[in-house]
Amino acid sequence: MRAFSLLRVALVTTIATLGCQSGGAPSGGAPSGGGSGDAPATFGFGQDATPAQIAALDIDVRPDGTGAPPGSGSVEEGGRVFAAKCAVCHGATGKEGPNDVLVGRDPREGFPFGATRGFRRTVGNYWPYATTLFDYINRTMPMTAPGSLTADEVYATAAYILYLNEIIPEDAVMNAQTLPAVMMPARDRFVPDNRTGGPEIR
Amino acid sequence: MQEYTPTPCGDPMRERKLCNFTGLTAVTRTPENPMGNLSRRAMLGATGGLIAGGLLKTQADAITLDETTATSIGALPTGAPQPSAPQEAPQDPTKVIGRFTSDLGERAPGEQPRRIINRPSPSSSSRTPLQDLRGIITPADLHFERHHAGIPAIDPERYELLIHGMVDRPMTFSLSDLKRYPATSRLCFVECSGNGGAAYRTNAAREVTPQQIDGLTSTSEWTGVPLSTLLREVGAHEDATWLLAEGGDAALMARSVPMEKAWDDAMIGYGQNGEAIRPEQGYPARLVLPGWEGNAQVKWIRRIEISDQPFMTRDETSKYTDPLADGTARQFSLVMDAKSTITFPSYPNVLPETGWWEIRGLAWSGRGKITRVDVSTDGGDTWEPAELQEPVLSKCHTRFRHLWNWDGGEALLMSRAVDETGYVQPALKTLIDARGEGTSYHYNSIRPWKVESDGRVFFGQAEAQ
Numbered sequence: 001m002r003a004f005s006l007l008r009v010a011l012v013t014t015i016a017t018l019g020c021q022s023g024g025a026p027s028g029g030a031p032s033g034g035g036s037g038d039a040p041a042t043f044g045f046g047q048d049a050t051p052a053q054i055a056a057l058d059i060d061v062r063p064d065g066t067g068a069p070p071g072s073g074s075v076e077e078g079g080r081v082f083a084a085k086c087a088v089c090h091g092a093t094g095k096e097g098p099n100d101v102l103v104g105r106d107p108r109e110g111f112p113f114g115a116t117r118g119f120r121r122t123v124g125n126y127w128p129y130a131t132t133l134f135d136y137i138n139r140t141m142p143m144t145a146p147g148s149l150t151a152d153e154v155y156a157t158a159a160y161i162l163y164l165n166e167i168i169p170e171d172a173v174m175n176a177q178t179l180p181a182v183m184m185p186a187r188d189r190f191v192p193d194n195r196t197g198g199p200e201i202r
Numbered sequence: 203m204q205e206y207t208p209t210p211c212g213d214p215m216r217e218r219k220l221c222n223f224t225g226l227t228a229v230t231r232t233p234e235n236p237m238g239n240l241s242r243r244a245m246l247g248a249t250g251g252l253i254a255g256g257l258l259k260t261q262a263d264a265i266t267l268d269e270t271t272a273t274s275i276g277a278l279p280t281g282a283p284q285p286s287a288p289q290e291a292p293q294d295p296t297k298v299i300g301r302f303t304s305d306l307g308e309r310a311p312g313e314q315p316r317r318i319i320n321r322p323s324p325s326s327s328s329r330t331p332l333q334d335l336r337g338i339i340t341p342a343d344l345h346f347e348r349h350h351a352g353i354p355a356i357d358p359e360r361y362e363l364l365i366h367g368m369v370d371r372p373m374t375f376s377l378s379d380l381k382r383y384p385a386t387s388r389l390c391f392v393e394c395s396g397n398g399g400a401a402y403r404t405n406a407a408r409e410v411t412p413q414q415i416d417g418l419t420s421t422s423e424w425t426g427v428p429l430s431t432l433l434r435e436v437g438a439h440e441d442a443t444w445l446l447a448e449g450g451d452a453a454l455m456a457r458s459v460p461m462e463k464a465w466d467d468a469m470i471g472y473g474q475n476g477e478a479i480r481p482e483q484g485y486p487a488r489l490v491l492p493g494w495e496g497n498a499q500v501k502w503i504r505r506i507e508i509s510d511q512p513f514m515t516r517d518e519t520s521k522y523t524d525p526l527a528d529g530t531a532r533q534f535s536l537v538m539d540a541k542s543t544i545t546f547p548s549y550p551n552v553l554p555e556t557g558w559w560e561i562r563g564l565a566w567s568g569r570g571k572i573t574r575v576d577v578s579t580d581g582g583d584t585w586e587p588a589e590l591q592e593p594v595l596s597k598c599h600t601r602f603r604h605l606w607n608w609d610g611g612e613a614l615l616m617s618r619a620v621d622e623t624g625y626v627q628p629a630l631k632t633l634i635d636a637r638g639e640g641t642s643y644h645y646n647s648i649r650p651w652k653v654e655s656d657g658r659v660f661f662g663q664a665e666a667q
């Protein structure tokens with residue numbers, strides 16, 4: 001009996017020592033035995049991210065222009081990029097496909113995309129934010145060489161697509177200030193989800 | 203007990219589909235045998251057609267065991283072939299020693315369910331064979347796929363998840379860091395919000411399978427670290443309202459997610475059905491948002507940015523928004539409403555005889571548990587509650603079954619899911635009235651299946667008006 005008690009003490013001591021060596025819980029609260037206990041608020045796993053690490057990945061551009069990088073592009077420059085790198089999938093004027101149709105304002109009045117199946121959704125008649133063009137092109141276009149365009153080329157391509165959709169004039173230049181200021185035709189059509197569960201079908 | 207082998211109907215395509223279907227119907231339930239026990243004779247009958255001309259010569263035939271082999275697991279006489287590959291079924295399996303253990307299992311030769319690939323393209327999908335599933339789990343290699351720039355190959359040793367933005371300490375987490383955190387597991391479905399588009403029209407095609415209509419939903423046991431744990435680790439600010447989840451694929455798939463969900467039941471998942479997440483499901487780690495549309499559950503997740511506004515990425519503006527008949531478009535429609543579909547009988551099944559058949563299907567809701575599934579065999583005039591198979595889990599596929607005595611007349615089968623919020627899966631007309639026929643995504647209307655008097659089954663949307 002006495003031998004058993006001694007053995008128990010020895011085991012507890014060993015476990016406690018191991019617990020200390022592994023660092024334990026930084027915020028305290030764990031029992032001294034290092035076994036089970038309340039979870040700490042933080043564990044200390046993972047590494048601090050450096051500003052350079054964040055900058056390398058933080059590419060998103062928001063509707064208010066946050067994240068839009070330096071650079072600029074004209075409609076004319078965008079036409080050249082589009083012809084060289086975009087038209088093969090989206091058509092010479094952005095209307096021909098075979099992939100997503102980018103250009104088109106029909107119908108000029110209303111927003112009938114829920115009511116009927118008759119209209120293709122394009123940048124011009126459906127996209128609510130011009131900044132999304134930069135964000136998306138910069139992320140993943142062109143499909144065969146994603147992420148290969150310079151900021152100037154992305155601004156220019158966005159400018160050209162907005163021009164084809166009759167949203168900006170031919171002499172417009174897109175940059176971190178002008179792009180977020182573009183008011184898209186469908187800007188006010190988007191509403192939050194109002195489905196809540198329960199008996200009502202929405 | 204009644205047994206049958208599929209009756210050739212002169213259509214080789216249908217005959218082949220029937221063959222795939224023998225596992226389910228080799229035995230018919232009858233009043234005398236309600237359990238429908240599968241007899242030894244029935245099992246042999248199902249495979250007997252494969253064996254022609256007497257004794258089969260298989261690899262096993264060539265094996266002779268000696269004392270050494272019998273007492274030494276895994277050892278074989280030098281030169282003897284290892285009988286681990288699937289074998290054709292012998293006339294009498296009790297008279298031939300079976301194949302040995304193997305380091306990776308395989309499906310039975312006659313059970314080879316497959317996804318259906320939409321098109322060979324970097325931005326494509328494949329669909330789960332719902333009609334071939336038995337319980338609620340989707341085998342990981344049959345989980346539906348949807349990706350927008352192919353499946354990336356990611357080195358797990360170099361993988362990092364960055365969390366930054368409105369946090370006290372921007373941090374990166376390696377895969378081993380993520381795995382060291384206290385883990386959690388839960389079963390839940392993942393469904394593409396575009397699932398069921400083929401059913402959202404009154405003139406829907408008749409010759410479509412459950413897989414073709416609704417195969418963009420799957421259920422797995424997901425294992426990972428609660429996102430709330432990581433949010434505490436980085437000190438996410440209390441006034442943050444949105445996060446951006448960004449994938450490490452060539453699409454850099456990006457979606458905004460409300461912080462409320464992130465703190466609630468979101469998970470950074472690295473396990474799927476007991477193993478590492480499959481590459482096509484987001485290896486080495488993905489966002490899991492139980493009950494929400496699949497696109498927001500960003501796969502191959504590499505970055506989370508905490509913010510106080512949504513980011514308005516393409517896939518929450520141009521795509522994955524629901525235009526409505528009133529001239530607006532619903533945005534951030536992230537929760538999947540309650541839905542069910544009958545997976546048997548369905549196209550291209552043929553009921554070969556009248557009598558007892560078990561209607562089987564799946565039901566699920568992104569808002570919680572399924573509380574009831576009603577089944578109708580008369581096009582919705584009358585409904586009866588189906589049996590729900592335990593466990594019935596929140597935001598998870600739920601198996602339902604309903605025993606039906608078919609009298610040989612035309613029948614229009616329907617299922618109608620009800621969830622714990624009291625939501626009742628609507629008829630197609632109800633949904634079109636609420637949203638308009640041009641809307642997109644979240645096509646959760648009732649799925650009708652028409653049984654003809656000759657036993658053939660078709661998708662019955664056109665007949666359900």
